[in-house]
Amino acid sequence: MSYQERRTLANLVGTILVNVLYTAYMMQRYPTAGDYSPEIFHYWATFFLILIPISILAYIIIYIVFSILNAITTREVEPDITDERDRLIELKGNQIAAYVFGIGFILAMIALVASLPPAAMFAILLCAGLASEMLSSLLQFYFYRRGV
Amino acid sequence: MGKPFVIQNNLRRLRFDSNEMTQQDLAQQAGVTRQTIGAIEKGDYSPSLELAFRIARVFNVRLEEVFFIEDSET
Structure with a gap:
């Protein structure tokens, strides 16, 4: 397995871990107010605003830990350049991720049109974000493995 | 469209x-x-024209001596 393949798998595991742990932690603080209470909107806005810096910090930590573990276990030197194939694979992964998140956004709007509570819309957006990130990592792994 | 290759x-x-x-x-x-x-050698990746020329330059040969096309069977 190449360095890039291991890195995309580390990203995938990191994405799942961060999102699942953070969601599990925040769900314990879910307000008991009514479906359309301002508290609910405040909660979800806080949820997403805190998730962004936590994700960035987690990715930095995951990257450092991965680099150290990779160097220890494989003794392989990390490629010091990102070449055209890396960029193409990243672009393809991000393109599919954007489509998936777009579909999630439309589903979230449909949930509102169908008079579901706002929490459903936010939950769909959260799931779409997670699904798009996971799919992006999985596709990048596939392209590195099978060719692009 | 021409013949597949x-x-x-x-x-x-x-x-x-x-x-x-x-x-x-x-x-x-x-x-x-x-x-x-490695991916180029295995045929898993077709390089850009720029990279193809850079590779040919490394070997000091013409592009056609590095890369060539074959008719696809499908």
């Missing part, structure tokens, strides 16, 4: 003829990663 290459032979140059050496001289050279 696949892009093949002589990278392995050219490396062998160049004093058994390693993929890592070729990658460094062409400015890409070793994994990309």
Whole structure:
């Protein structure tokens, strides 16, 4: 397995871990107010605003830990350049991720049109974000493995 | 649309003829990663025109001596 393949798998595991742990932690603080209470909107806005810096910090930590573990276990030197194939694979992964998140956004709007509570819309957006990130990592792994 | 074709290459032979140059050496001289050279050799990745010329320049040969097309069977 190449360095890039291991890195995309580390990203995938990191994405799942961060999102699942953070969601599990925040769900314990879910307000008991009514479906359309301002508290609910405040909660979800806080949820997403805190998730962004936590994700960035987690990715930095995951990257450092991965680099150290990779160097220890494989003794392989990390490629010091990102070449055209890396960029193409990243672009393809991000393109599919954007489509998936777009579909999630439309589903979230449909949930509102169908008079579901706002929490459903936010939950769909959260799931779409997670699904798009996971799919992006999985596709990048596939392209590195099978060719692009 | 013309007849379908696949892009093949002589990278392995050219490396062998160049004093058994390693993929890592070729990658460094062409400015890409070793994994990309490996993928090109296996036919898993078709390089850009710019990279194809850079690889040809490393071996000091014409582009057609590195990359060529073959009619696809499908």
